[in-house]
Amino acid sequence: MMAASPAVKIVEKRRLVPVAVAVGGPGPAGEADFLRQAGVTGMLREALLTVLEARPEEPVAFLADYFEKLALSRAEETGGDEPGSPARQQRLDRAIWYLRLAHYSQRTAFHNNVSIAYECLSGGVKKKRPGLNGRIYSEVLRRICREGAASEEIISLLLKKIQCRDYEAVPYDLFRYSTLTCFVLLEFISKADSLYHVLDDSGQADKRVCQAVLDTLGEAIMASDLCVPTSYLEAGSKLRPDCLALAMDKALLTRRPSSFMSRREFLSEAAVLFLTKVKPIN
Amino acid sequence: MSPERLSLPGEQYLAQRHVLTYIEDAVSQLLVNKEEVCQYGIARFFTEYFTSVHQGTHVLFREINFIQATPHNRASFLRNFWKCFRTIGKNGDLLTVKEYHCLLQMLCPDFPLDLTQKAARIVLMDDAMDCLMSFSDFLFAFQIQFYYSEFLESAAAIYQDLLTGKNPNTVVVPTSSSGQHRQRSTLSECSLQDGVDAPLFHQCLESLCERYKQSCPPPALIGEVLSSVQRLTFYGFLMVLSKHQGINKAIGALPERGKLLEDTTMDKTLENLVAQMSENSVSSPATGPLTVQLRALPCISSPRKPLQHRPRTDLESDGSTEETDSSEN
Numbered sequence: 001m002m003a004a005s006p007a008v009k010i011v012e013k014r015r016l017v018p019v020a021v022a023v024g025g026p027g028p029a030g031e032a033d034f035l036r037q038a039g040v041t042g043m044l045r046e047a048l049l050t051v052l053e054a055r056p057e058e059p060v061a062f063l064a065d066y067f068e069k070l071a072l073s074r075a076e077e078t079g080g081d082e083p084g085s086p087a088r089q090q091r092l093d094r095a096i097w098y099l100r101l102a103h104y105s106q107r108t109a110f111h112n113n114v115s116i117a118y119e120c121l122s123g124g125v126k127k128k129r130p131g132l133n134g135r136i137y138s139e140v141l142r143r144i145c146r147e148g149a150a151s152e153e154i155i156s157l158l159l160k161k162i163q164c165r166d167y168e169a170v171p172y173d174l175f176r177y178s179t180l181t182c183f184v185l186l187e188f189i190s191k192a193d194s195l196y197h198v199l200d201d202s203g204q205a206d207k208r209v210c211q212a213v214l215d216t217l218g219e220a221i222m223a224s225d226l227c228v229p230t231s232y233l234e235a236g237s238k239l240r241p242d243c244l245a246l247a248m249d250k251a252l253l254t255r256r257p258s259s260f261m262s263r264r265e266f267l268s269e270a271a272v273l274f275l276t277k278v279k280p281i282n
Numbered sequence: 283m284s285p286e287r288l289s290l291p292g293e294q295y296l297a298q299r300h301v302l303t304y305i306e307d308a309v310s311q312l313l314v315n316k317e318e319v320c321q322y323g324i325a326r327f328f329t330e331y332f333t334s335v336h337q338g339t340h341v342l343f344r345e346i347n348f349i350q351a352t353p354h355n356r357a358s359f360l361r362n363f364w365k366c367f368r369t370i371g372k373n374g375d376l377l378t379v380k381e382y383h384c385l386l387q388m389l390c391p392d393f394p395l396d397l398t399q400k401a402a403r404i405v406l407m408d409d410a411m412d413c414l415m416s417f418s419d420f421l422f423a424f425q426i427q428f429y430y431s432e433f434l435e436s437a438a439a440i441y442q443d444l445l446t447g448k449n450p451n452t453v454v455v456p457t458s459s460s461g462q463h464r465q466r467s468t469l470s471e472c473s474l475q476d477g478v479d480a481p482l483f484h485q486c487l488e489s490l491c492e493r494y495k496q497s498c499p500p501p502a503l504i505g506e507v508l509s510s511v512q513r514l515t516f517y518g519f520l521m522v523l524s525k526h527q528g529i530n531k532a533i534g535a536l537p538e539r540g541k542l543l544e545d546t547t548m549d550k551t552l553e554n555l556v557a558q559m560s561e562n563s564v565s566s567p568a569t570g571p572l573t574v575q576l577r578a579l580p581c582i583s584s585p586r587k588p589l590q591h592r593p594r595t596d597l598e599s600d601g602s603t604e605e606t607d608s609s610e611n
Contacts, residue, residue: 031313040312040324044305047328051301052292059301060354064332071325106288 043070053109054101069094073120092136095121096143104183114176132175134164141182148186151264154271158185161280174281181278185271192270196263210261212251216244218273300352304335307348338362346392353497356429357535362389364421364536371417371543378412382420400434401427404520418542426499426524429533433490433498434520440486441516444478477515484508503528 035041047066056062073094095117102109121140122132138159145155162178164170199205199213220238225231237243287295296302308331312319319327334340338358341349349359367385370377377385383398404423405415427434484505491501498504507522508514523529527538536542 034313034316035309038320038324040309043324043328044309048296048301048305052295055288055295057287058336059296059299060304060332061336063301063304064329064336067325067329067332071323071329074323074325 050101053106053112065097069097088136091120092139092143095140096147099140099144099179099183104180110180111176114179115172117179118172118175132170133166134168134170135166137170137175137178138163138166141178144179144182145186148182148189150186150189150271151268154185154189154268154275157272157275158182158278161275161278164281177281185274185278188274189267189271192267193263195270196266199266200263204260205263205266206252207259207261208251208254209248210266212247213244214266214269214273216247217270221273221277224277300354303351304332308332342389344390346390346394349390350431353429357533359389360421360425360428360533360535363424364542367417368543368545371421374416376414376416377420378414382415382424397428397431398424400431404517404524407521408517418539421536421542422530422539423520423524425530425533425536426520429535430497430499433494436490436494437487437519438516440490441478441483441519444483444486477513477518480508480511480514483514483519499523499529500532503532 047063050066051059051062054062072090098113098117098120101113104110117140118132121136141159141162142155145158150158158181162181164174195213196205196210199210216238220235223231223238224235287298290298308328311331312324312327315327331340335354338354338361341355341359342362349355363386366389370385379399379402382402383393383395386393386398399411401420401424402411402415404427405419406413487504487508488501491498491504503526504523506528507519507526525539530536530538537544
């Protein structure tokens with residue numbers, strides 16, 4: 001209701017001023033000048049570029065959100081930048097919003113957004129040197145993971161590897177590396193979740209089969225190595241259907257009245273496999 | 283996620299979702315309200331504009347050209363019309379074409395009369411145009427006519443061609459075409475044989491659907507409607523479309539027919555109001571609003587049935603296809 005009322009107000013005004021666009025205006029040239037001077041042209045150009053980068057399913061809702069954020073950040077800029085927590089919280093929200101705008105597989109768009117997020121996080125401390133400190137950095141990472149519904153233990157395992165100390169300055173490359181890692185981890189967990197869903201067909205997933213799948217997955221992950229491109233082919237071949245089926249079959253053959261593996265357990269085991277490949281930062 | 287949108291060229295993506303239509307409109311609205319917007323903040327103006335587009339309130343009191351510009355606008359207009367005037371259906375009032383047209387003009391001042399009339403023709407099966415119609419009958423007929431108006435225009439032309447024995451799309455005409463000539467000349471008999479051959483009509487509409495892509499009823503549902511009969515008249519066809527639940531769902535503007543008059547939140551507030559007012563009325567004499575509320579009360583609690591607005595004499599008049607010519611104006 002709150003959001004609707006100003007819109008209604010505008011609508012009311014529209015009724016009073018009928019269709020004609022150029023009403024009382026100094027003609028099309030004057031209007032173009034006005035739009036440029038008021039910054040409308042630039043604002044819309046940026047908005048359109050952002051839409052094209054993110055390609056949202058519902059561009060109208062996306063634009064509404066985009067302009068709301070923009071209005072907020074303008075109000076923040078003009079309203080002074082005290083280190084009080086609401087402003088800081090808003091910066092954080094905005095940064096995370098930017099980070100989520102585009103999926104990381106859309107490389108250019110994602111990198112662009114990461115750099116905007118970095119700028120908007122580090123721009124806050126105007127009195128001191130600009131830069132991002134370890135505390136905000138950890139908070140951002142933690143929030144990304146939480147919103148992606150990763151469990152607390154996985155989050156703390158991840159942070160142990162890529163956390164900085166609260167007072168340390170965080171360079172851009174590190175920020176990009178860590179946020180990307182978070183997003184990839186979240187996707188990995190959701191894939192692992194659907195994998196578990198398949199194993200869990202009868203309502204309870206057999207522990208041995210799960211273990212076999214996890215072992216195969218682990219072997220594949222271990223085999224991959226950034227420096228040896230062919231290792232990715234090897235990793236892929238380890239996960240090819242017959243190979244995986246063989247492992248699962250073997251696990252089923254030795255089946256005794258075995259126990260079951262819970263979804264939580266499966267996910268955290270899978271996440272641990274992923275985390276072994278995350279390079280710790282120093 | 284529909285990955286298709288990620289691979290489209292930028293311009294096509296924007297066109298498909300009518301982004302530029304809204305941006306252009308936003309700018310022209312901004313120019314109209316220049317002075318206020320400058321004080322208010324441009325980003326905030328855009329926020330509100332796009333929020334209202336998202337919520338569908340942006341078409342209120344706008345000109346018909348804008349309302350018809352995108353499918354979303356059309357659906358929003360239908361939804362607004364329903365929300366604003368559903369009390370008419372609740373009270374069971376029956377209105378004429380002219381009265382419905384007045385209601386439409388309250389939401390869109392330059393709403394064209396012929397669109398309202400075309401919708402009424404669907405309800406009245408192109409006969410006795412001054413008859414009264416129930417709100418829900420009119421609404422669903424109006425929905426089809428308004429949302430798919432261009433498609434229906436073309437479909438009507440095809441129908442006319444078939445009726446006069448012309449071959450609209452170089453489709454192979456079955457041997458029955460000579461029979462259509464005969465029927466055309468004996469229209470006044472009004473037998474059940476009236477109309478055109480359904481499979482042939484279907485064939486023509488299929489190619490039409492390909493041309494209209496997104497602004498036509500789902501082809502599968504058209505097939506479903508047309509495969510259940512051998513022959514049909516144009517208004518018979520439109521009538522079935524307007525009552526089709528699947529098509530209503532595909533448009534997505536209105537709830538299903540049974541739930542058209544339900545509005546739990548509004549009913550609750552009404553009931554609360556009534557309760558409050560009857561408490562107050564002990565101390566103060568009954569005022570105007572109170573009596574109005576009390577009158578509405580029985581309607582709220584009674585089960586609502588769509589009113590049968592007129593006896594089913596339509597069947598006899600089905601074949602007055604002579605009149606369909608006027609639907610092309």
